Amino acid sequence: MTARRLVVAMASILVVIAALAYVIHARSWLLYSLESYEGTPMVALEMPELAPGTEWFDDWYSIEQIDAATFAIGEPWYYEMNYNFLILGEERGVLFDTGPGLRNIRPVVEALTDLPVVVIASHYHYDHVGGHDKFPVVALADLPVLRRLVTEDGMFTPTSDLHLSAFTGSTPPTHRVSEWWAPGKRVDLGGREILVLHTPGHSPDSISLYDRDADQLFSGDYIYVDYLYAFIPNANMGDYLQTAHQLLSIIDDDTEIFPAHSVPADGRHGVIRLGRSDVMDLRDALEGIESGTVHAQGFFPRVYPVNDQISLFGDFEWLQDWD
Secondary structure: OOHHHHHHHHHHHHHHHHHHHHHHHHHHHHHHHHHHHOOOOOEOOOOOEEOOOEEEOOOOOEEEEEEOOEEEEEOOOEOOOEEEEEEEOOOOEEEEOOEOOOOOOHHHHHHHOOOOEEEEOOOOOOOOEOOHHHOOOEEEEOOHHHHOOEOOOOEEOOOHHHHOHHHOOOOOOOEEOOEEEOOOOEEEOOOOEEEEEEOOOOOOOOEEEEEOOOOEEEEEOOOOOEEEEOOOOOOOHHHHHHHHHHHHOOOOOOOEEEEOEOOOOOOEEOOOOEOHHHHHHHHHHHHHHHHOOOOOEOOOOEEEEOOOOEEEEEOOHHHOOOO
16 A cells, blocks of 8 residues: 555544544434424424313413412423423412423413512523523522623523523523522522422433422423433433432422423323332432443433333443443
């Protein structure tokens, strides 16, 4: 082989290696884009059917009253089927997530309560913070990954990877930080107290809210029915497992878990209720994945069974982060 051919061959090999490295690096972005959008309309093509106990508020939002002071505000038309939770005390309320922002959620909130409401996100993915700009009081979880993004004048803008902006072409929201809610903080709403929990796994900034007296856990995207996304940017299998252990030390067998997404098994849209056993199943699956006793299906993402309602989308085994 001549020197020129050797150089060409080496250059070709380097190009292939570089291309492979790029695909590996960008694998989750590419697949999530396909999962989210290829052949999947952003809005349902047919009128969604609601489950008993759930009613239409208008032509976009649905409402389910969980108890006298807790409301689930659903978006059945949206392909992610988001649920945002209005948690009321005697003096003020909390709106946990504001959805993708395709419609204005504030009139729904104002129709349900005349109390002052503070907004806080379960995490800053695009489908949970689209309506933050409609509210004057927005709290931020006091986490290093978020605090470092706040400017000297108190304005916060999530990074593109925290917001997953690349998948939607949307611009990450900017808002003023009205309150800091640290993990472990007990937020007094007046006759009702909410505990802030840091629950990473799906994302590093994920939080859940726990009402110990009502035995209700609002879990955001940590756990829900369908496929848990542990392969996307910033997801972490080790964090998922640590959070499972944390939650199992706090909740009990009667705890109702309210996820931020609902996938109707019978085609009728309503709030999904999970329980402690589902978190136990997730913990057991994660421990099995880490030890190699639970095996995946598919090439990428790697699909791991959790129970008959939940599966987990994971990364290649050699790229999974358990730290």
